[in-house]
Amino acid sequence: MFSPFISQATSVRAIMFKVMLALLPAIAVYVWYYGPAILVSITLASITALITEAAMLKLRGRPIAPFLRDNSALLTAWLLALSIPPLAPWWLVVVGTMFAISVAKHLYGGLGSNPFNPAMIGYAVLIISFPLQMTHWLTPHGLGQLELSVMQQLQYIFSGQLPGGATLDAVTMATPLDTLKTQLHLGRMPEEVLGMPIYGHLGGIGSEMVALAYLLGGAYLLANRIITWHLPAAFLASLFVTAGIFHLADPAHYVSPVFHWFSGAAMLAAFFILTDPVTSPTTLRGKFIFAAGAGFLTYIIRVFGGFPDGVAFATLLMNICVPLIDTYTQPRVFGQKDEK
Amino acid sequence: MTTLHTFHGGVHPPQHKQESSESAIAQAPLPSRLVLPLQQHIGAQAKPLVRAGDQVLKGQMLARAEGMVSAAIHAPTSGTVVAVDLHAVPHPSGLPELCITLAPDGEERWVEHAPLDYRALPRDQLLTRLRDAGIVGLGGATFPTHVKLNIGETAGIHTLVLNGAECEPWITTDDRLMRERAAEIVQGIEVMRHLLNPAATLVGIEDNKPQAIAAMQQACANTGIEVIAVPTLYPTGGEKQLIKILTGKEVPSGGRPLNIGIVCSNVATAYSVHRLVNHGEPMISRLVTVTGNVKTPRNYEVLIGTPIAELEKLAGVLPGSDGYILGGPMMGLYVSNSELPVVKSSNCIIVKSRALFPPLPPALPCIRCTRCAAVCPAELQPQDLYWFARARDFGKAQKFHLFDCIECGACSYVCPSNIPLVQYYRFAKSEILAIERDKEAANLARERHEFHQLRLERDKQEKAEKLAQKEKAALAAKAAAPAPAQAATTEAKANDSAQQLPAQQLPAQQLIEAAIARAKEQAATARAKNTEALTPQQQADIAEIEARRAKVREMSHPDADSPKE
Incomplete structure (x- = not known):
């Protein structure tokens, strides 16, 4: 038995739990705008994550109970489920979660040892392997030609059948961010595109509210000191500045930075993805560099790349740089002269 | 008024000071036995001056400071030395150390002592x-x-810092001492000021007192x-942290307060100087402070060497x-043995x-959450150090x-994964020190x-040189010999061959004697070489070694009159 003999009552389990708690507002908004499909995919992802986690722990010869209780696999599952279209065949989220937990997490050494954000790896695998399924997002409440009931959503998820031979296009659409890119490519003006009925005040109808809910959850995490302000602030600032420069230089082709804040997974990334401590730098300066880089890359990928959003690849690219960033941003220690 | 500075990090563990801080200091009664480790300070172990059976007086020196950094040990009361042997001591290693065990006679007879006009x-x-009073930092x-305090008047100490922060939870000795014996502490501080002559003397006390x-x-x-009242924040009582708070100066990494013209001492140490x-x-x-799971937590004035068992009673x-x-x-040591003695620390x-x-x-x-880095008062990256220690x-x-x-x-205290971080650092430190040793x-x-090889080489060379010289001498003799007459040539030739091949012609007895003589001569010169030109220090060392040898011989043959060579 060794000192210190006392400990503050925080635990990995409690931290992960609070992060999941902070996701609840966004999930509620999701259900409001898109129906309960998201709950199904979160449940599927959670069950898959726990089973995969237990199986991997067993294979690795690690104690199963303490690690299953740490909530980290569940959080990965939730983040992945929130990143992919809710109305998708059941196996999509299952495959993504299995890959995230088994390969991205456990093959690298499990909790604390994975260099890449597991949820983003899961997303990347899915978007590369199943691009079609990954781009069909439910049309928000009140905008579609056809609205599915709870049972109809469930039926599609598990059997792939839509009622009355309807096509998937009747109930889904591309994301507002994706739509904007496509329309701008077709030569339309930003104001014209953003005048479409799917757009609201900040971003897309529904998705802008989800983004606001993430912001609310992020505020809760900040208030509870689960995360610090450095990563979200640097990411959002960098995204804003990058988008702002393009917007100011050529407003005919580039929309306002506010749209970029409230579209796609920007808010999710700022408060829930980049803030994964395992895959982000440990030094203060490193955190700024990491998050600013991710903000910049997110913009570049989402505007000039071929994917509907840039958050996942921006995060993964910056994840690669973390050891390097940490090495070169070591702070001075107590009593060390400032000059080197 | 001094402006206060801050140090990075720190934590607020539950204080638990009220339990023991509200009762006056009580005198612990004389225990039935006192165990005095010879190593109660940083530096060299004290050298015992007594043997089992000796009668000693209260305050009598039982072991003297040995070497530059060391401190003496004294009899806390009068009585009989029961043993000078290995005994369990409060040390993380759990290894027994040399201790003097004293059985008090209950008479509290003091050795001759008097105040100093310092x-x-x-x-x-x-x-x-x-040094001879065994005073060490408390x-x-x-x-x-x-x-x-021995840093010379020219060292330029500008600030003397007295540490009364007492930031560790549960402990209230300095608190009580300052409440009850402030005037005495100040008299001790005056002695320190006399020795250091600092421009400023600052006493830092956490504002929870x-x-x-x-x-x-x-x-x-x-x-x-x-x-100066300083904000309550663990570890404000860390020397470097308190200096930073009071002066804004940072003790250099790897350095000591002395390097920036500061000396820091505890208020309890000042009290000891006063005594x-x-x-x-x-x-x-x-x-x-005796506290925790006890009926009446409070502070006791305890004789050094009192077993824990007596205090818990x-x-x-x-x-x-x-x-x-x-x-x-936060920094204490867990022990289960109630026979361990109270020591100076x-x-x-x-x-x-x-x-x-x-x-x-x-x-x-x-999970690299860096809560540890956020609270580290040394501004380290504990999560990285942990990895390095783990990976050796x-x-x-x-x-x-x-x-x-x-x-x-502080890092372990906030770690959500409950990793015993400090243990990893202690392990790494001791491994590094062991490797360096x-x-x-x-x-x-x-x-x-x-050096041994060099010596062998040198001896070989010397031998070769001697041989060469001999041969030269022989040649010279040969050159001188043929001169007198032609007639002697034959004889000379015979002589010549006798010198060249002595082994074949000289009798064996003579050869052996010659060899012995040579060996003796060699031994004599060798000794002379080693003992030539000794420094006074070396001579003193030799004298001391000889004296020690004599003592050992005496101890092993107590009845022999004088040792024989």
């Missing part, structure tokens, strides 16, 4: 008195005070000593106790129970300033070996 004493004599590190602050402020009125100069008393007792142990924490809960005994100190959950992997990548650990870690435990030993061995 202002009249020459500096070095005052320092010697401090802040925890037990660094000999005479060494700390308002009564101590008030008492010290009153005692320091018109002395030029400034008493010496005003009463002539050496360090034979100290205050100990006084405080009344409650059911559910399972061992003791010596020191505070023992500021607190917390009787432990599972209710007060529930076992920590098993450790999970590090000691070079990296040192590069990341492992040795600037003060082992305050090994390296030194290997270097020494290599040097010895090389």
Whole structure:
């Protein structure tokens, strides 16, 4: 038995739990705008994550109970489920979660040892392997030609059948961010595109509210000191500045930075993805560099790349740089002269 | 008014000071036995001056300071030395150490002692008195005070910092001492000021001790000593942290306060200095907080060497106790043996129970959350040091300033994975020190070996030279011999061959004698070489070694009159 003999009552389990708690507002908004499909995919992802986690722990010869209780696999599952279209065949989220937990997490050494954000790896695998399924997002409440009931959503998820031979296009659409890119490519003006009925005040109808809910959850995490302000602030600032420069230089082709804040997974990334401590730098300066880089890359990928959003690849690219960033941003220690 | 500065990080563990801070200091009764380890300070172990069976007086020196950094040990009461042997001591290694065990006679007969007029004493004599009084820093590190204060008047000490922060939870000895004996502490501080002559003297006390602050402020009125309340934040009582708060200066990485013109000492140490100069008393007792799972937690004035068992009896142990924490809960040492003695560093005994100190959950992997880095007062990256220690990548650990870690435990305290971080750092530090010791030993061995080879080579060369000289002499003789007459040539030839091949012609007896003579001669010259041109120090060393040998011989043959060569 060794000192210190006392400990503050925080635990990995409690931290992960609070992060999941902070996701609840966004999930509620999701259900409001898109129906309960998201709950199904979160449940599927959670069950898959726990089973995969237990199986991997067993294979690795690690104690199963303490690690299953740490909530980290569940959080990965939730983040992945929130990143992919809710109305998708059941196996999509299952495959993504299995890959995230088994390969991205456990093959690298499990909790604390994975260099890449597991949820983003899961997303990347899915978007590369199943691009079609990954781009069909439910049309928000009140905008579609056809609205599915709870049972109809469930039926599609598990059997792939839509009622009355309807096509998937009747109930889904591309994301507002994706739509904007496509329309701008077709030569339309930003104001014209953003005048479409799917757009609201900040971003897309529904998705802008989800983004606001993430912001609310992020505020809760900040208030509870689960995360610090450095990563979200640097990411959002960098995204804003990058988008702002393009917007100011050529407003005919580039929309306002506010749209970029409230579209796609920007808010999710700022408060829930980049803030994964395992895959982000440990030094203060490193955190700024990491998050600013991710903000910049997110913009570049989402505007000039071929994917509907840039958050996942921006995060993964910056994840690669973390050891390097940490090495070169070591702070001075107590009593060390400032000059080197 | 001094402007306060801050240090990075820190934590607010539950204080638990009220339990023991509201009762006056009580005198612990004379125990039935006292165990005095010879190593109660940083530096060389004290050298025992007594043997089992000796009668000793209270305050009599039992072991003297040995070497530059060391401190004497004294009899806390009068009585009989029962043993000088190995006994369990409060040390993380759990290994027994050399201790003097004393059976008190209950008479408390003092050795002759008198106050000092320290202002009249020459500096070095005052320092010697401090050393011979066994006074060491009571802040925890037990660094000999005479060494700390012996820095010469020209060293340019501008600030003397007195540490009354007492930031560890549960401990209240300094609090009570300052409340009850502020005037005496100040008299001790005056001695330190006399020796150091600092421009400023600052007493830092955490603001959770308002009564101590008030008492010290009153005692320091018109002395030029400034008493400063500092915010309660663990580890404010860390020397480097307190200096930063009070002066804004940082002790250099790997350095000591001395490097920036500051000396830092504990208020309890100042009190001990007062006991010496005003009463002539050496360090034979100290205050100990006895708290935790006991009926009446409070502070006791305890004779050094008192077993824990005697103190827990006084405080009344409650059911559910399972061992003791010596020191505070952040940096203390867990022990289960109640026979361990109170030593000069023992500021607190917390009787432990599972209710007060529930076992920590098993450790999970590090998730790099950097809560540890956020609270580290040394501004280290504990999560990286942990990885390096785990991977036994000691070079990296040192590069990341492992040795600037003060082992305050703030990192472990906040770790959500409950990783015993400090244990990893202690492990890495001791491994590095062991490796360095090994390296030194290997270097020494290599040097010895090389020197040995060199000597062999030299001897060989000398022999060869001697041989060559002999041959030369022989040749010279040969050259001289043929000159007298032609007739002698034959004889000379015979002589010649006799010199060239002596072994074949000289009788064996003669050869052996010659060899013996040569060997004797060689031995004589060799000895002469080694003992030539000795420095006085070497001569003194030799004399001491001879004396020690004589003593050993005497001990092994007590009835022999005088040792024979």
